[in-house]
Amino acid sequence: HCNSTIEYVCDFPVDQEWEFPREQLSFSGEGYGEELGKGAFGKVVKARVANIRGRPGISDVAVKMPKEPQSEDDEVSVITGLIEELEIMKSMDHPNVIRLLGCCSQLSEGPLFVIMEYAPYGNLKDFLRNYKRSRIQNMDYEQPIGMLELTNRNLVTYAAQIASGALYLAEKKFVHRDLAARNVLVTENYVMKLADFGLSKDLWNQDYYRKTTKGLLPVKWMAPESFDENKYTTQSDVWSFGVLLWEIWSFGDTPYGDKIPLERLIVNIKAGTRLGKPEGCSPEIYRMMDNCWKIDPSDRPSYHSILRDLKWMLQQEY
Numbered sequence: 539h540c541n542s543t544i545e546y547v548c549d550f551p552v553d554q555e556w557e558f559p560r561e562q563l564s565f566s567g568e569g570y571g572e573e574l575g576k577g578a579f580g581k582v583v584k585a586r587v588a589n590i591r592g593r594p595g596i597s598d599v600a601v602k603m604p605k606e607p608q609s610e611d612d613e614v615s616v617i618t619g620l621i622e623e624l625e626i627m628k629s630m631d632h633p634n635v636i637r638l639l640g641c642c643s644q645l646s647e648g649p650l651f652v653i654m655e656y657a658p659y660g661n662l663k664d665f666l667r668n669y670k671r672s673r674i675q676n677m678d679y680e681q682p683i684g685m686l687e688l689t690n691r692n693l694v695t696y697a698a699q700i701a702s703g704a705l706y707l708a709e710k711k712f713v714h715r716d717l718a719a720r721n722v723l724v725t726e727n728y729v730m731k732l733a734d735f736g737l738s739k740d741l742w743n744q745d746y747y748r749k750t751t752k753g754l755l756p757v758k759w760m761a762p763e764s765f766d767e768n769k770y771t772t773q774s775d776v777w778s779f780g781v782l783l784w785e786i787w788s789f790g791d792t793p794y795g796d797k798i799p800l801e802r803l804i805v806n807i808k809a810g811t812r813l814g815k816p817e818g819c820s821p822e823i824y825r826m827m828d829n830c831w832k833i834d835p836s837d838r839p840s841y842h843s844i845l846r847d848l849k850w851m852l853q854q855e856y
């Protein structure tokens with residue numbers, strides 16, 4: 539119910555399929571209410587809930603909500619950004635894409651909540667970094683008890699799962715624009731799922747080709763045509779996927795280190811400099827990532843061929 543004063547709340551129309559009663563979300567108890575992450579539009583907080591979307595009993599969930607705005611303009615763009623992400627997530631249905639569970643969209647009753655599945659192992663970058671750190675600390679032991687062993691086969695499996703999610707997005711004509719290990723979540727049974735659609739753009743919508751100047755750009759993951767001409771396509775996502783492969787095999791290292799000025803990086807990339815082969819990465823995997831970094835987008839492999847090659851590798855070693 540909108541009234542005619544300057545300050546009013548106008549609720550979004552209720553989408554019965556997804557609307558969830560906000561009073562049923564619980565942010566209290568050990569670990570609940572804790573901030574899990576921060577994005578361009580919001581923050582993600584751990585919560586729990588009973589019987590959401592056909593899941594019997596209590597489930598842990600991750601709730602994305604607007605972060606504290608700096609200004610009124612800010613608040614509007616933060617909420618529109620989050621609504622955009624919500625609408626994108628409603629249309630996604632794939633085992634390697636993080637699932638939407640519901641939303642609380644009635645702003646007259648409280649803040650916008652986007653409820654999604656909780657990833658117990660957090661994001662892939664931190665997961666890999668923590669693994670590397672604990673492996674170094676446990677070097678004296680033969681086989682640390684209870685410690686997950688990340689074999690090359692595990693890494694290839696993770697890469698294949700991510701490629702499978704990325705292929706699904708490509709088939710739906712979605713460009714993610716921010717494929718990176720920080721935006722992959724590690725869920726139950728170490729299943730990898732793509733997340734963070736805050737920057738995703740619908741390829742059918744020509745508006746998204748318009749040049750913008752705002753926002754922080756993930757330059758180290760960006761294809762040359764993206765930072766040069768603001769062009770984002772499935773093939774520019776493939777470039778980012780190559781950088782993501784490099785992050786996996788380097789166990790969460792920062793690409794190109796953290797000292798290089800971005801202007802120099804851009805010059806170097808155009809001159810043909812590429813990330814080197816991580817220690818322990820096979821020549822086949824390195825060739826795959828290097829192929830993702832071809833200057834001509836049409837020379838880069840398709841997700842179909844990437845997925846085919848990764849599955850082939852999994853069949854070779856058992």
Ligand code: ADE
Pocket residue numbers: 574575582600636654655656657658660661723733
């Ligand atoms: N960080 C961001 N999103 C998350 C999620 N769904 N689960 C766990 N940690 C997260």
